[in-house]
Amino acid sequence: MIMRRLDRGWWRAVGLGAVLALAGAGLLGGVFILSGLYNVAASRQHFDITNMLIRLTLTRSVATRSMGVDVPDLSDERLAALGARHFDLGCAPCHASPGTEQNPIAAEMYPAPPPLTHAAEDWDAAELFWIVKHGLKFTGMPSWPALEREDEIWALVAFLERLPESGAQDYAALAGRRSGTGEVEFTFGGQNATETLCANCHGDENNPPVHHLAPGIAGQKAPYLLRALEEYASGERESGMMEPIAAALAPEEIEQLARHYAEERVLPSAAGVDMEAAARGAEIARNGARADDIPACLSCHGANTSGQFPRLDGLSAEYISTQLSLFRSGVRKGSVYSEIMMPIAERLSEQQIRDLAAYFASRAGGTGGEASAGPEARQ
Incomplete structure (x- = not known):
């Protein structure tokens, strides 16, 4: 009985000592922080042990959170x-x-x-x-x-x-x-530096885009290009690549770019389009799909419609599919015009997206939104 009481007393003493130690450490830590004694200057490096702990924490955090x-x-x-x-x-x-x-x-x-x-x-x-x-x-x-x-x-x-x-x-x-001759230099620069910089990813009337994530913008409607750049600059349209570039452009540069690319000839899309899918897409683009409550795409995206709606003719099938998926998932949700596209994209099936992408990729030609005949003209 006496031993049990001694045990309880010992544990109470240990607990009290731990609490006091923690309180003391907290107090000393608070005094140290509030005193300003710690040097936060970038010119003064951490202690080696501090660097080791930071590095270990960083690597373990990245490894754990990147799992999956x-x-x-x-x-x-x-x-x-x-x-x-x-x-x-x-x-x-x-x-x-x-x-x-x-x-x-x-x-x-x-x-x-x-x-x-x-x-x-x-x-x-x-x-x-x-x-x-x-x-x-x-x-x-x-x-x-x-x-x-x-x-x-x-x-x-x-x-x-x-x-x-x-x-x-x-x-x-x-x-x-x-x-x-052994020297590396930028391809962009000079009088048309901004246009050349854009062409480095988006291509021009003579060169295709470097990848489908960067769409061909030669021959695109000027009002749409203007709006797209303004939405990127304001963050309404999300893109980690385009937002910082557009934000750095002056309003007059945005207008100049829109005019410049609208006047260029549309570069034909790469070969290899599935023409059977394009034929199915042509039916949806021209007449819609009433059973799925999908309107005709060309009622807005035709050559002679509002300049606020982009020309889709000649854009790569991969790019069109990606953008429709972004509308459907709600990623492209920031602008007024996205409110028009999101419900339509949500009603499209994966097959319909592929068919429409193939159809518009099969059409190209003209400038400023003019379009050549697609598969419907060859039927």
Whole structure:
């Protein structure tokens, strides 16, 4: 009985001592924080133990939270090329690129943005995706501007997977630069710098887009191009690639771009369109699908309709399918015009989306929204 009481007394003493120790540690910690003694200057590095703990926490957090990420096929070189073009504009200013030195201002950040030439060796594809999408706290690494545009994030991951094997010349080719006599330089610049910069991803009347995520805009209606750029600039339309570019454009530059591309000839879509699917899509585009309450697409997207509705003729089937899926999932929901498309896209089946995409991809030609005959003219 006496021993039991002694045991209880001992445990009470231990508990009280632990509480007092914690309270004391909290008090000392509070005094230390409020005193300002800790040096938060970027010019003063952490202790080695602090760096070790931060690094361990970071790697374990990324590894845990990237579990379950499904990695798609990243073998498409065009997808990597699109990622390289975004890297060149959005990432290289801080992280540098093969053949270039890091910006001295970025180099003085703490922690400094690391070179990404070995990122794919330090992180697997799922981890790279998570980092690019969500960013990293206390590092200056931002999250992707449009979190729901995972299709764009994978383009950057596809490029980062190839970066360890890329020298300056390989990088120049993938990023859309040209290489002269041993010297690497940008392809964009000069009098028409902005148009050339756009063409690096979107192509022009002589060159196709680098990838279907960047649609061909040659021959697109000027009012639609103007509205699209303004929506990207304001964040109404989500795109981690387009929002920062559009936000940097002055209103007069946006107007100039819209006029410039509207006057260009539409480049025919790539060969290989499923003409049977295109024929089924033609019926929906011209007459709608009454059983599914789907209106005729050409009632809004025809050549002579409002300039606020985009021309779809000649756009790649992949791009059209992607955009209809974005409308259906609610990702493209920010503008007034998206309110028109979202309920229609929700009623479309996967087969109908493929058929419509094939139909519009089979049509091309003209400028400023003129269209050549599609499969219905060949029937």
